[in-house]
Amino acid sequence: MDPVTRRRGDALRSEILGAVRDELRDHGYAGVTYDGVARRAQTSKPVLYRRWRSRAHLVLDALSDQLDLVIPPPDTGGLRGDLIGLLHLMRSRFEVAGAQTLRGIVADADSDLRSALLELTDALVDEISRSVLQRARERGELGPVPIPPLVSSVPVILFRHDLLLTEEPNDERIEEIVDSVCLPLMHAVSRRPLA
Amino acid sequence: MDPVTRRRGDALRSEILGAVRDELRDHGYAGVTYDGVARRAQTSKPVLYRRWRSRAHLVLDALSDQLDLVIPPPDTGGLRGDLIGLLHLMRSRFEVAGAQTLRGIVADADSDLRSALLELTDALVDEISRSVLQRARERGELGPVPIPPLVSSVPVILFRHDLLLTEEPNDERIEEIVDSVCLPLMHAVSRRPLA
DNA sequence: TCCGATTGAGTACTTGCCGTATCTTAACGG
DNA sequence: CCGTTAAGATACGGCAAGTACTCAATCGGA
Numbered sequence: 096m097d098p099v100t101r102r103r104g105d106a107l108r109s110e111i112l113g114a115v116r117d118e119l120r121d122h123g124y125a126g127v128t129y130d131g132v133a134r135r136a137q138t139s140k141p142v143l144y145r146r147w148r149s150r151a152h153l154v155l156d157a158l159s160d161q162l163d164l165v166i167p168p169p170d171t172g173g174l175r176g177d178l179i180g181l182l183h184l185m186r187s188r189f190e191v192a193g194a195q196t197l198r199g200i201v202a203d204a205d206s207d208l209r210s211a212l213l214e215l216t217d218a219l220v221d222e223i224s225r226s227v228l229q230r231a232r233e234r235g236e237l238g239p240v241p242i243p244p245l246v247s248s249v250p251v252i253l254f255r256h257d258l259l260l261t262e263e264p265n266d267e268r269i270e271e272i273v274d275s276v277c278l279p280l281m282h283a284v285s286r287r288p289l290a
Numbered sequence: 291m292d293p294v295t296r297r298r299g300d301a302l303r304s305e306i307l308g309a310v311r312d313e314l315r316d317h318g319y320a321g322v323t324y325d326g327v328a329r330r331a332q333t334s335k336p337v338l339y340r341r342w343r344s345r346a347h348l349v350l351d352a353l354s355d356q357l358d359l360v361i362p363p364p365d366t367g368g369l370r371g372d373l374i375g376l377l378h379l380m381r382s383r384f385e386v387a388g389a390q391t392l393r394g395i396v397a398d399a400d401s402d403l404r405s406a407l408l409e410l411t412d413a414l415v416d417e418i419s420r421s422v423l424q425r426a427r428e429r430g431e432l433g434p435v436p437i438p439p440l441v442s443s444v445p446v447i448l449f450r451h452d453l454l455l456t457e458e459p460n461d462e463r464i465e466e467i468v469d470s471v472c473l474p475l476m477h478a479v480s481r482r483p484l485a
Numbered sequence: 486t487c488c489g490a491t492t493g494a495g496t497a498c499t500t501g502c503c504g505t506a507t508c509t510t511a512a513c514g515g
Numbered sequence: 516c517c518g519t520t521a522a523g524a525t526a527c528g529g530c531a532a533g534t535a536c537t538c539a540a541t542c543g544g545a
Contacts, residue, residue: 101511101522128502139523144504195397201455202390202397209455243470249448256447259454260396260404275438276475283478284470296493296540323531334494339533 102138111136111143115157124199127154151203158192159215166218174231178277181227182254182269185219194258201259216255220248228281238286246284250277297333306331306338310352319394322349346398353387354410361413369426373472376422377449377464380414389453396454411450415443423476433481441479445472 102110114136118127127150133140147153169180189197200212224247231237253272257264264272297305309331313322322345328335342348364375384392395407419442426432448467452459459467 103512103521107522129504130502137523139525140503141505141524142522145521198397202393206457213455245466245470249444249471252448252451253444255455256451260408260450262401271440275440275479276444279478279482280471280475283474287474298491298493298541302493324533325531332494334496335533336495336535337493340492 107138107142108146109160111138111146112157112160115153116161119154119157119193119196124150124154124193124196129153149203151200151208154196155200155204155208155212158196159211161191162188162215166222168222168226170226170230174227174234174236174281175273175278177227177230178223178250178273179269181219181223182250182264182272185216185251185254186264186269188216188219189258190263194263198259216251220244220251223247223250231281232285237281240285240287242281242284246280249280253277302333302337303341304355306333306341307352307355310348311356314349314352314391319345319349319388319391324348344398346395346403349391350395350399350403350407353391354406357383357386357410361417363417363421365421365425368429369422369431369476370468370473372422372425373418373445373468374464376414376418377445377459377467380411380446380449381459381464383411384453385458389458393454411446415439415446418442418445426476427480432476435480435482437476437479441475444475448472 111132114132115127118131118135122131129140129143129150132153133143143153147156166184169177169184171177171180197212201209204212224242224244228237228242228247232239250272253276254264254269257268257272306327309327310322313326313330317326324335324338324345327348328338338348342351361379364372364379366372366375392407396404399407419437419439423432423437423442427434445467448471449459449464452463452467
């Protein structure tokens with residue numbers, strides 16, 4: 096209407112995803128509607144439906160659009176500090192979205208989209224198993240037995256469980272997760288062959 | 291209409307919750323509507339709104355209504371078998387509901403209702419920390435150091451995480467959870483004072 | 486046994502959003 | 516410069532949410 100120029104392609108896409116984030120901030124996940132996004136982005140519903148099949152797809156795209164994919168690997172000089180650093184990183188990564196939004200996406204999404212959501216944090220899991228655990232082993236903090244994938248993802252699993260089902264973990268809770276579960280578990284597994 | 295007698299109180303409540311379970315079975319969580327439930331239960335929407343504030347409240351009530359609260363404590367003669375038995379019990383407890391329904395309730399519910407949902411399985415957590423771990427300690431499978439609550443709930447947390455975010459754990463996955471995480475963790479914690 | 490309070494039943498209405506169809510026109514590509 | 520693509524605008528049918536209003540059946544107490 097006012098803008099004589101008509102947006103297309105990626106430029107349009109970016110502005111729509113920005114509008115989604117604005118709607119998310121103002122009305123929450125349940126309040127994100129195709130009508131509202133179209134209004135805010137000054138476009139129309141058909142344009143949205145052509146690109147995104149559901150609200151979950153739309154919102155997840157809007158969030159991952161501005162997520163920094165490069166993970167600075169924490170190196171605090173010790174396994175405990177590295178694990179705590181990783182969980183802090185994970186928290187800062189997700190507090191942009193908000194727990195309620197994550198719950199909404201998880202509920203609305205099909206199996207494929209849930210996988211896509213999890214992949215946003217699986218970079219962290221890989222980070223744990225590769226550099227952090229490797230460095231700890233070199234330091235002598237861990238034994239020689241390889242850590243299985245399920246074990247190395249335990250920190251992230253405990254964090255996500257809290258975030259989705261109870262409340263966002265604070266600093267003390269993160270330390271509790273690391274001290275009373277992750278460290279004893281990893282020490283034990285890395286020194287003893289599995290039964 | 292046909293029934294000249296008008297239902298009241300708990301009798302009415304029970305039939306409504308039965309209708310909710312029927313709608314849940316036929317149309318899934320997202321397909322449970324106040325209109326549909328009222329039609330199936332041969333009552334009216336205002337009656338439902340007077341009792342339940344949201345679909346999440348309604349469905350959770352319908353599910354917990356027929357949940358057997360008495361948990362038969364598994365006693366297989368060993369910690370490993372007891373833990374596996376507990377997770378099997380948990381799975382049978384939740385396959386009535388279905389993962390999609392649980393995700394829906396988690397997303398729709400407020401903080402209080404989520405707590406109520408978790409309490410449905412916290413009986414299992416208590417069961418772990420009390421009898422199972424106690425028996426294992428008496429058998430000499432575990433050391434003398436007390437197991438903190440977070441550690442004793444790790445089996446349930448890993449199970450719930452799978453159920454909600456990836457897929458319902460099968461027998462192999464349950465054994466993996468127990469063998470590669472729970473047993474090493476509990477052995478370690480029970481023998482070593484926490485750092 | 487009757488009366489008043491409660492509560493279930495029936496109906497109707499507004500509102501909001503979904504998802505799609507249709508049409509026009511601006512932007513782009515050769 | 517023309518044909519193709521895709522954005523913009525509008526409108527529609529449908530469904531469910533949530534509420535308001537009415538009426539009648541049941542229950543409890545005096």
